[in-house]
Amino acid sequence: MNAAARPLGGGRRLPLSWLGVVPFFIYVGIFLLLPTGIILAGSLVAPDGSISLSNFAGINQPYMFKSFTGSLEISSVSSILGAIFGALLAYAVATGNPKGFLRRSVMSAAGVVAQFGGVTLTFAFVATIGTEGFVYLWLKDRGIEMYPNGVWFFDLPGLTLIYLYFQIPLMVLVFIPALDGIRPQWREATESLGGNAWHYWRYVAGPLLFPSFLGCTLLLFANAFSAYATANALLTQGGVILPLQVQALLTSETGSSSPGLAKALALAMIAVVLIVMSVYALLQRRTSQWLR
């Protein structure tokens, strides 16, 4: 990244190469920095219009913590399950024929499915295993009740299931480069030195892949933590997770609307994502020392 910013010619008096990144910075400014600034400023405005930190104190309530735990729960579960299954699939693909059918089909499918989300994805699931979905009704006709103890589908477990649909392929996409970086020669070297499969995984591949695996899991975590449209289409009741709590605080028509508190909560979410992404960047740097 640093090298790209430096003009390569060197002889020119007016380096114009920075012009190329201007659209990018304008874009980032308008769609990332400006909204963050608005959220920061808005979170400092108390309901009576004065400037104070009272909104942050407002977060300190049991139902807020509940949506916090809800968000952490769904992000952790969906990112860990997504990372494990995604890594296994990625390993199967990476060790297979690099030009084979499996790799080509899995990679293109993952590329498409990882971007699938929002209302369309939720609708697909509702139409399949919702209480009027065709799989649900098909099973019911055969005497099998999918939800004997109440419908968990319209709750956090259902949302986790839907998130996995894009988490697993995303893991495949981001983890494959790391797996590709593992050279077969390293395995051969281990074996020629008398090591077995355990030694190879414990002392060679494991330590090399672990930072990348952890980093990718964090990326998945942030991906789930900040997802909104999918959850909004499925969970229409109560601020079960943070993005929905923010929405409820902004649109409440029963006198509980509190834009300042909503913005304080959004800022807390930004802080969480910032921490997660910093650790991710750190781990990526460590990974890239070995795998290139």
Add this chain to the structure above:
Amino acid sequence: MNWHRFHRLVFAAATVIVVAACGSTSTAGATDWSKQTSASGGGGMDALVAAAKAEGKLTVIALPPDWANYGAIISGFKAKYGIDITSLNPNGSSQDEVNAFDGTSRAPDVVDVGQAVALANTAKFAPYQVKEWNDIPGGAKEATGLWYNDYGGYMGIGYDSTKVPAITSVQDLLGSAFKSKVALAGDPTKSNQGLNGVIMASVANGGSLDDVSKGVDFFKQLKQKGNYVPVVGTAATVKSGQTPVLFEWDYLSASHGKDVPTWKIFVPSNAIIGGYYSQAINKQAPHPAAARLWEEYLYSDEGQNLWLKGGARPVRQAVMTAAGTVDATAAAKLPAVPGTPQVPSGDQTSKASQYVVANWSAAVA
């Protein structure tokens, strides 16, 4: 500038101020409708119609076509005055409506909001009194005309009688025949309709308008029995069968009959919760005359009868019944009210809301 000219300037300025303060319209030629608090004040209905036609446009917000017959009302207004209506965000909440007051030419001119939002945002509304102002009961309007109730109804439990047994009390819903069937028509932590559903459940379970906790407990029990479906019920979910039992305003519930002919509505005699929505005009309405004409249309016999046809009870219904101008066929179709209705005040609503916001997710999630 010499003293003489300065004198004249001051005099001229003072004249302008005095003229403006008197609200006189003779000098400017055109009336500034954004300042008018009644049609007669601005030169009468004909002048209002002419000014609104000159504006040619009206922006409304959060009016679903199947909600209280708004589809027909919007096309009726268009046909009568030839004014084009832009309908923003039909499924928005009352709060979304006032959030859209951004001072631009795209902002909504008029809103139809729940009581709590009306009370909280009076500073954003322009006072206006329709021709039939005196027909609106005193408790149903803000004295100067910042907001005024338009139509209302009672909380009911709509149900598909082919899928569940007939409902005779709210407690019936805890039975095993209602597994995965009971839903609310709004998220009670933010929707007026959803909140009133919980209030109704509370009153039916020994609570009161001041104590919504029994309602939250009731939904917690529903959830524990596996009867509660955490999906916001809409015309679509009723049609597909996802929400065969739905807490809803009776006038909205009545509209499901066209999709589900076996749809019935139960209003518990021990918990008749009434609720009215209110009209208000945006203080910075981009089309001030059209906004005022829209209100005149809504409160005219024609507008009120259109609401009635949608199953909602218009605020002038009693007066119109006495005068014989009410649409008798539509009135006869309204479900009978089996007792004395209770209407939560703005204060009670906001207290109930605070309790529900703090306790809802723990109860049903």
